[in-house]
Each structure stands twice: as structure tokens, then as C-alpha cells.
Amino acid sequence: LATSFSSLAAHPNLVITEADVAQMRAAIQQPGRFSDAFHKMQTRVDKEIAQPIRVPVPKDGGGGYTHERHKKNYQQMYNAGVMYQLTQQAKYADFVRDMLLAYADLYPTIGLHPKRKVKAQNPGKLFWQSLNESVWLVYTIQAYDLIYNSLSQAQISKIENQILKPVALFLSEGQPSTFNKVHNHGTWATAGVGMAGYVMNQPEWVEKALYDLDKSGKGGFIKQLDVLFSPQGYYTEGPYYQRYALMPFVTFAKAIDNNQPQRHIFEYRNGVLLKAINTTIELSYAGLFFPINDAIKSKGIDTSELVAGVTVAYGLTQAPGLLDIADKQKQIILTGDGLKVANALDKHLEKPYPFSSIAFGDGSDGKQGALVVMRSQLGGDQALLFKPSSQGMGHGHFDKLTWQYYDHAEEIVSDYGAARFLNVEAKYGGRYLPENTSYAKQTIAHNTIVVDETSNFGGDVDLANQHAPTLNYFEAGSFGSVSNAEIRSAYKGVLLQRTLALVKLPELGQSVALDIFDVNSDDKHQLDLPVHYQGQLIDSSFVIDVNTQSLKPLGQNAGYQHLWLKGQATPESGLARVTWLNKNGRFYTQTSLVSGDETFLFTQLGANDPHFNLRNEQAFIRRVKHTSNHRFISVLEPHGDYNPGKEYTLGATSNVQTLDVHQQGDLTLVNLKMAGFSYLIVINQDQKPDANLERQFT
Amino acid sequence: LATSFSSLAAHPNLVITEADVAQMRAAIQQPGRFSDAFHKMQTRVDKEIAQPIRVPVPKDGGGGYTHERHKKNYQQMYNAGVMYQLTQQAKYADFVRDMLLAYADLYPTIGLHPKRKVKAQNPGKLFWQSLNESVWLVYTIQAYDLIYNSLSQAQISKIENQILKPVALFLSEGQPSTFNKVHNHGTWATAGVGMAGYVMNQPEWVEKALYDLDKSGKGGFIKQLDVLFSPQGYYTEGPYYQRYALMPFVTFAKAIDNNQPQRHIFEYRNGVLLKAINTTIELSYAGLFFPINDAIKSKGIDTSELVAGVTVAYGLTQAPGLLDIADKQKQIILTGDGLKVANALDKHLEKPYPFSSIAFGDGSDGKQGALVVMRSQLGGDQALLFKPSSQGMGHGHFDKLTWQYYDHAEEIVSDYGAARFLNVEAKYGGRYLPENTSYAKQTIAHNTIVVDETSNFGGDVDLANQHAPTLNYFEAGSFGSVSNAEIRSAYKGVLLQRTLALVKLPELGQSVALDIFDVNSDDKHQLDLPVHYQGQLIDSSFVIDVNTQSLKPLGQNAGYQHLWLKGQATPESGLARVTWLNKNGRFYTQTSLVSGDETFLFTQLGANDPHFNLRNEQAFIRRVKHTSNHRFISVLEPHGDYNPGKEYTLGATSNVQTLDVHQQGDLTLVNLKMAGFSYLIVINQDQKPDANLERQFT
């Protein structure tokens, strides 16, 4: 790889280049999305630069005044810098210049932040932790680059020597353990320092940012690209964190590409960065990310980080599906790529994003389990998420082999997500609630097996991080999608193996979700398999013994202490149906094939919740006691239409007439009769056949 | 009034006239909404007339095959008749003709319906009850009128003599008690018979439809107009039933106006019919009707009955606000008025509907209490519904002086509505659930005082129908809206008097809802005042003793048996705050001024609910025991913004600093300090002052 770049670099030349600026200046003279976005931003920036510049001595930790002020400052400098380039009006450059000079006056006078955490390896100076300082540098170095040409040599000298270079050195040489760390914090640090290297002509900084302080390649941006994403572009913490992690990757990569195109950074590792952007999109449904691990449910494709990612990706690929996402994001970025997106949307070049059924390998090698998405557009937009993925570090949940199911724009079989009211002071200071640990992370909060009322790995994160499930196969074809995975380590001596399929039944104009969960062990255990359903219980094929006069918690530990036991039943051998009505107006029936030994426990969340922190969601739990081997079999079927507004109700009852499952060697044979149509579904459990799923219609 | 009309009437001349048809035929040649609606309907009708005609011998009750078939038949005949007029294609007329001839063959052979209710006064022949038969006639006589000109004299004779005239006679002379009844069933019957009179040249039928079979005016359509609506156009059962009741009124009135314009039917009683249409609109929020009495919540302004009403009203008034409603309804009717609506929407003539703050008098005289709507657009679209109205007959709830509050498109303080899953067989046959009586109708299910754990009037509907609250005053002005009402009869020896105000605070850019509820009696009672809040409890200014390990019902009767008691607290003297977060992303704080004697009970719905019929909603109930006089004082305040998607939370805590209330003779003085602003709100409780509400800003 070439490592040199011009010492007389043009400005700007990070995410935005001189050539971009010329086109952007022309574009704001024409009506259209780009011009609209420009005028909106200009109104905002004009208000901001009318305020006095405030660069306070650092004092407060996260959320406090000086913390928030310094965060606002870098955003305002960046936006004013863009305005300067687009309008060539001095007032914008002057604002950035004066603020930078104020920082240059302040920075040499301060030491480590007074609110830094004791013994923390990553204190900041402007902020309590260096992560914020790295983000500050990523924005500020771009702002500086944008107004560079307006500065005198004396101003350049003061700003570079008293603030920008000291910050860059503090974040690199000053904190080697963070800078070299293969972790999201390291990405922000290397991005800031590397971009500072381009702008201030320090090729060595760029080398160190890319390949570790010692240039060994053991740390640095390239190593992060090697390790933090799987070959398919999946980030192990899940989409909620992936979209956040993307930001410094995309920003720095774009700056690298503009300064040193010969590095072909976007092609690195078979284009892993573009894959990561697309994976983040693929891990969404109805605009929201699948809520796995500590995810807050309202995050979706319109987050600013993914707007940046989609914009850069469109600039590189001109893929019309990305325009569809950009259109839904409703935000145009004022960059060269943003202009391309705006122009293309003005011309209505967007096409539906081609969401697919896909298994995203987990881990750097893609072999630490996988996150599997199955989709069907038969009779509505359905998604089935199967999660035989690795733990996903500290924010991971003990949810091995869980699934989620979506239909007609809503959650149907759901995950609680994170127990947190972000930034709401009254709710545990806005941090993760105690119930995030005591409930949301626990296995019982998920749609997967709990053995003996304990969570996977006994709830031990370190242990969990060492063991991933094995994806035995995944296949998607014209019949639908099927996947099988197993894990032996979640519970000592217990093999959990699950087969999930989203089977298309074109004769009925719909799909069904088939679930076969095998548990095998030497000893006898209690097995619980919950279905966290979203909606109002409508009917069951068996009588439920309901606790009408008193409620007690289902258990005392591992999340069970939060579940009120509302009722129970042990259906007779045969088909046991539970039907609920979702707010999307459709009915859903889970039909289980039981042999009289499964007890159904109906629960409601909210016990041992002294601060009303939990949402009052519902579940039913299939329980088998004293068993060493059990196969849980069920099919989930959407049906009907409830429309009280138009005063009609159609198809409120299940269409499943017969469900039989037999095993013949590697073949699982499922006889399913629905609405008069008989199907034989054959699943080949051998791990490498030509086709795992076949469907015969008789 | 003139009573004659031409015996050589033109056809068609009911809702659609010859002149309308000429314009409609031209319109379908042009692009636009009308043409779109026509083509959509034509596609549907073409499918329907391709099916064999089925006129089965009546056999099934409501929901059964023959019942549904005869309902479909009249709709199909009507639509095919319209198609005939618009296209002049014989196939459409032939379809209607053949079906009418089939009915002419069938009708003379059948007696009363086999599934008629025993001892019912209103059996049908084609249907189990004559209400359906009346609706059949309303549609069918229009279909006949639309194809009349295509028929031979022999066909006319057979159809009129063997089906249309016999049905009209059966519904009038054959059922005098229903026909003359001042009730919605009577409206359908008189509409059908009266329209048959116009089409078949029977002026006497029209007279009887308008003025009772004996033409005394004691019954009939005119009497219904006098009695069923209040002078302001309010129908005592509430908007859910009002929009349904509107249909025959609007249809018959339009036919009267086209045949006998000299009757000035739409001007009758100061234009009560137009008022009734507008009142139905005014009684909606965010497109849905206020759910009072046995209302299902998803009904709103897009119901077909209100589409018909708005279309006729626009034809008469050309009010641009009605176009706004029509635009949201997204349905164009194929009539002359429908064409006017379509053309105006094509030209974008719509203006926002001018929703207002208004007290709708209840009862024929407008003095049986009132339904009060207060609105404010300060800081969002807010509505406060105050309900000192009469019982509203059999579908009424025991909810005297209750209120509901709406903000930012959502319910905030809510009413349960009806406990019913319409047409869902598994839920009690789709009828009103037992819990509709045991919970939804009960006083505790509402946001009003319950005395001694019993409902208003001891839950006796007949008694309740005899007593209405008194509206003492209502005023709306620049300061906001205020109203006061009382009732002495809901509980023996107890005077309930409530003042509700929606006060605008422009300095804060918002409104607050002020609630002062006075209870006075000679004896000591237990008083409960619930707030059924929609959202997640966020915080309270006092510690709640939460039942974490066991839940019990709050009581045993009058709806209390359905409430789990989740926790309780008795806040110290001063301000007691409860804050919740609604799904619209805003916080709501109810601040109560207490003197240490009010206990707050936190409840969740769902006890004694063996079939999972109830939604699991939340409430807190302020309780005072052993008291003869108590004033409940509170203010409800929207605040802040919770946006986890964009990762910010603003204003999660209440801005109320001081709340003091003093009485000086007729004047209620409220000192309210919020976010540093001090207000003195003066409410003059004298019933006839110039201004009831004043607000001083200090």
C-alpha cells in the first residue's frame, strides 16, 4: 500500500472535497431536496452563530452543562463550516475560527477531567471520558478543514499547536490502550487522529491510525475492520449498536478514500464496510431495528448514523434500493454523496430495497453462530428472526436460539428489548433499569427454552462470551426458508437444537412459521418454552384455569419473579391452540402438537416491580417436567381480519386441521392440513444436502 | 306545507336526480376523483353481476347465510342501478330487474321470518327483524327508481304489486308500533315507505311517513326530527350511535328535498339535520369518535354513514371545512353531491375543519344536561370532553360528570368504551361481553366520583334515564374554556358538582386542564375519584407501597372486582404528583392539591376475568373515607418529549410549582405557578355572569 499523500493537500478534503463543494454550490441555486436541506440547515446555523461563543472550563460529567456544551460546540462548528463552504460568507468561518481560538486558549490550561472515573484507562480532558473527546475531534477536524482557507498563518499555527495537535496526540500516544484497542472506542480515536493526520499533513498519524501505534497491524482501523464485523458485515452486538459503530468507520473510510484512493478502503475485505451498511438495513422490519440484546425498540433506519452510512453507500454504488431507504429516512446530508442522493430522489429513481432471507455469520470468522432472517411477502410482509448467535458481549441477552416473528408491520412474537427509559431521570437516572438485568436479559424473557428455571450459562456473561451456538444449516428458496442450529454449552449436559422454517403455502396465499425444538440430556429437567405474544388473548382450544381472585409470581429467580401467573392448563394429547389478536387487526394462532405432558402457563409481566418499570406484557409458557428428552412442535399461523371500524370480522379461527411430525433418519416429515389443503413438508436435517426444505402439495 | 307532488315523477328522483345523472355522465369522461370512484365501483359491480342471482327463502337469523345474502342483494341492486344510470348499459338494469322479479316471485310465498324473536313487536319477513327489512326497502326502492325507465309496464306491475308495495305496507300499516315509534327503527321504516311513496306515486304514504299513520304528527319522520336530536343536533346515545342514526335521516331528507323542495326539510328546526351532521364531526378527535357509552373505539369519521352525511351537507353548504373531512374520509359517493365533493377536492378547495369548543345540549329540549367539548391548539391539538349528559338510554354508561382528555393525537385520560370484540365468535359470540355490564358501564370505569363503591343510580338504567345532570354554565373564550355541572340524583343525598377548565397559558405555550370536584352530603361516605391514564407510570412525588408479591381485587362489586390493587399511598398535605408517559412521546402530570386525607390507589384491570376479555389498563384512584364534604382539586399538564429514537428526553418533570385554591363567595380563585410564571385563575361560579373564566398573569 502507498502511504504518502500530498503535503499540500487541498481543503476541504475529508468527507467533503473541493469538487463536491463546486457541485453543492450550484445545487443550492436550484429547487429540490438538496436546496431544501441547505436552507433548513442555514436557518438553524444562523440562530446558533448569533449566540455568544461558550467554551467553558470542563466540570460536569455526562449530561451536565459543560459536557453538553462541548458536544453542541463540535456539532455547531461542523455545521457552520459546511455553511461557509456553501455560501462563502465569512460569518460562518469566523464563528468556527473564534470557537477554535477559544479552545486553543483553554486547552493548554486544563488537565484530566475532574469527573473522570477513578482508575479508568480512558479519561478525557474536555470530557469525562476520551470517547467523547474522540468524537469531538472527528467533528472538529472536519470543521477546521472546511474553514482552513479562511485562516491566517498565525491563526493556523495557534489552532493546530494549542488544540488540534495536542488533542490528537493525547488520544493516540497519550492513550495507547484505547487507541490500539480493537473496539468501537478505538474506531473513534483512530478516525479522529487519522483525519487530523490528513488535514495537518502528518502521514505518520495516518499510518498509526490504520495499523496501530507501532504500525504492526495488531491494532488500528484496519484491524478493527478485520475483527469487529463478520465476513457478512454483522457486528456482534446487534443492529442497535451496529448503526452506532458504523459512524466512525464510514466517516474515516470516506476521508481515506478521498485522500488515498489507492488504498481501495471500501473494497477491503470483500467490501466489508458496504456489507455492514446493508446488514444494518437488512436487520430492520417496518423501519425499526430487530430489538435484540439491550436495544431500545424505537431505533430504526432513520437514525443519523445510518443516514450517513446509506448516503456514502449510495455514493459508491448508486443502488436504487438504497434510495428507497434514503427516502424513508427523510434527511439529506450536505455532502457530495448527499447531493447524489437528493438528485436521485428528485428524479424518483428509488426502487424498493431488496430485503432478503439471509444468515449473517457472527464473529470475525463468521462462524460464531449466526443471526438468521427469514422473510416472506406471501399475504403480507413477514419476518422471522432466529438467533443462534453469540452472546454479543456485555449488552448481550441470555437468549440462545430464541426467535421473533413479525407480520403486517407489527411485532407478533416479540422480545422485550432493553428495560430502560433513555435519559428519563426519574427512571433510574435514565440508565439501564435494574429490571434490565433481573428480567430483560434473562432467558425466560425470550422465546426459547429455559432449563430448570435458570438462564443460559447460569447468567454468567464471561462464560456466555466463550460459547456460541452452531448453525447447522440455513436455506432459502422458493418453498420458503429453513434453518437449524444447536448449542450444548448453554446448559451443562443439555443439547438444545431448534429447527425454524417460514414455509410458503401459495395455495392458501400465506406463510406459516414451523418450530421444532429438540431437547436432549442424560438427566431429567424442567423445560419451559415461552411465547411472548403481542395482543389480546382471544381463545384457546382448552379450558384455562384462571387465577381470578389472586395473583402470585411464577418463581423467585432468573426473571420468573417478575411474571404473574394468570392461569394454567394441561391440554389433552393432540393439537393445542392459542389465538390472539394483534393491534394490526389480524389474528394469530399457535398450534402445538402435544401429548398431554405439556402444561401451558399464562403470565403477565409486572410482579416484583416496585417502581412500575416494566411494561405489562403477556406470554404463555409451555412446560414439561422431569424429562430428559422432549420435542416441542408448533406452527404459527396468521389469519383473518378484525375491522370494527368497518364492522366486519373475517377468519377469526385457525385453519390448521392436522399437524403431524415424524422422523425418518435425517428427514423430519411434517404433515400439515390447513383449510382443506394437505401439505407434506420435508426437512432434511443432514447438514449439507442440496435442499433442506421441500414441500409437497397433495 | 304543500303535500302534493307530480304523479308523473321523473326517474330517478330520490337521492340522485335526472339532472345529477347528466352531470355525472359527463364527469366520468374526465380524469379525477369522481371518475376514479366510478371505475372502482364498476369493477366491483361487474364482478357481482357475473354471479348467479340468489334470492333464498328466508331461514337464518343475524349473521347467517340467508340474512347476509339478502343484505348483499340490496347493496348490489343499488350499486348496479347507479351503474346503469352512469353507463346506460342494459346489463346493469337487467341484473336489478331480474333480482326484483325473483323477489316478486318469492315474497308472496313467505310469512313471518322463522327466526323472529318470540313476542317481538317487530318481526320481518325477509329478515328476522323488520329493521333489516326497512333498510332493504331504503336501498331497493332507490335501485328500482334508478332502473325504472328500463322496465316494461308488465314488469313494473309485477315488481310493484308483488314486492315493493307489499313490503312498504308491511312496514307501515302492518307494524304501526314500529312505524310510528320515535326511534331509530322508526326512521328507517318511514324513510323506506316515504321514498316508496315518491317513486310509486303514493302521496298518502309520504304523508304518513312524515306525520304518523294517522297523520297526527305524534309519530313519523318530522316528529323524529323534533325529538331524537337536541336543538344543537346532538343524539342522546352519543356519536357512535349518532353516525348510524344519521343514515336514514340524510337519505330520506335528500329525497324529500328533491321531490318537494317546498318543504324546506333541511331548514326544518333551524337546520337541525345539518347541525346533526356537523355535531357528529365535532364529536371526534384525531378522526375517531369520542368513545362514550357502548362505543367501539375504532369508529370514526370515515364510516360510510358519515361519508353520506358529509356529502349531502357539502352539497347544501359548500363549506370548505366539510371538504377537509371528506378528504380524510377518502371515499367518493356516486351521487350528484358526491360529484360536487369530488370536483372541489380535485381543485383543492378544502380548508381545515373549524373544530370548536362547544356544549351540546342533550334531550329534545337541549336541557337534559349536555355534552361539553373544550379544545385548545396551544402547543398541540388538545380536547377535553366533559360529560354532564343524560344516560343515553340502554347503551348509556353510569358515568355522570366524567371527563376524557386528549393530546397530540392520543387518549391521555380515557374511557374504556364498550367491552366487546365485534363479531368475534370466540368472544361471547361477538356480542357485548359480560364485562361490558360488570365493568365498562360501571361508574368506577370512568373518571368521576364513585360513592360507597356503588355506581350512579345503583346501576339502575330506568332510574338513570329519568335524571339528567344540570349544566350550570359553559363558556369558551380567549382564556380557554370552562364549564360547571351538577347532579343530585346520581347518589341519594349527595350533591356532585364539577368544574372543568381547559386554561390557555400562552406565556408557556400550552394549556392545562383544571379539575375541581365538590361533593357535599349530610351523611358520611367513601368517595373514589379515578384517573384512567394511558401510558406507563414514570414517577410520583410520594412513595407508593407496591404489592410486589401478591395481587388482590380492590373490591367485589360495581366493577371493583375487576381491578387488581397494585399499590397505595397517602401523600402528605401539599401537592401530590403522578407522572406518566404516553405512547405519543409526551409526559403528563396530574398534580393534586391534598390535605393528607386522600389515599391514592393504583390499579390494573384484569381481575375476575376468566376469559381474558378485558384490556389490562391502568388507573389511580383518589379515595377519601368517612367524609360528608370534600373538594378534589387537580391540574393536568402535558410536558416534555421522550424520543429514544433520536436519543433525547426533554422536560420529563412537571412544571407546576404552586397550586392553591380559595373560595370567595361565587368566585373560585386558583393560584397556579408554573415554570416561574404565576397565574391567578378566577372562575365565577355564578350561573349567569358575563364571563366565567378570567386569567391574570403576574
Ligand SMILES: [Zn+2]
Ligand atoms: Zn432480549
Ligand SMILES: [Zn+2]
Ligand atoms: Zn364509558
